Amino acid sequence: MLTALCLLLGMQAARAQDVPGIEICTVEKTMERRTSCLQSNVDFLMKTITKLGQDQRLKLDAAQRQIETLNANVAALQKTVDDLKAAQAAKPAAKEAPASKDNAK
Numbered sequence: 001m002l003t004a005l006c007l008l009l010g011m012q013a014a015r016a017q018d019v020p021g022i023e024i025c026t027v028e029k030t031m032e033r034r035t036s037c038l039q040s041n042v043d044f045l046m047k048t049i050t051k052l053g054q055d056q057r058l059k060l061d062a063a064q065r066q067i068e069t070l071n072a073n074v075a076a077l078q079k080t081v082d083d084l085k086a087a088q089a090a091k092p093a094a095k096e097a098p099a100s101k102d103n104a105k
Helices: 002-016 031-104
Strands: none
Touching: none
C-alpha cells in the first residue's frame, strides 16, 4: 500500500514539472510574469531553431558526400563505357581486313 502511495505521489510530482515548450502568456496577470513567459517562449524557439538548423546541416553534408561519391562512380562508369566503345569500334575494323583478303582470292 505504501508503494502504491509513493508511486502516486511520484506521478503527481512529475506532472508538476515545467516542460519546456510554448506557453500561453496571455493568462498571466502581472507584466513581469508575462514578460518572463514570453522570454521563455523565445528561448525555447531559439533552441529549437538552432537544433533543427544543426540537424539539417548534418543531413546536407551527408547528402553532399553521397552526391560526390555518386559523381565519381558515374565518371568511372562513363570511362568504362568509352573504353568499351573504343574497343568495339576497333574490333570490326580488324575483322574487315581478313574479309577483304578472302574477296581478293
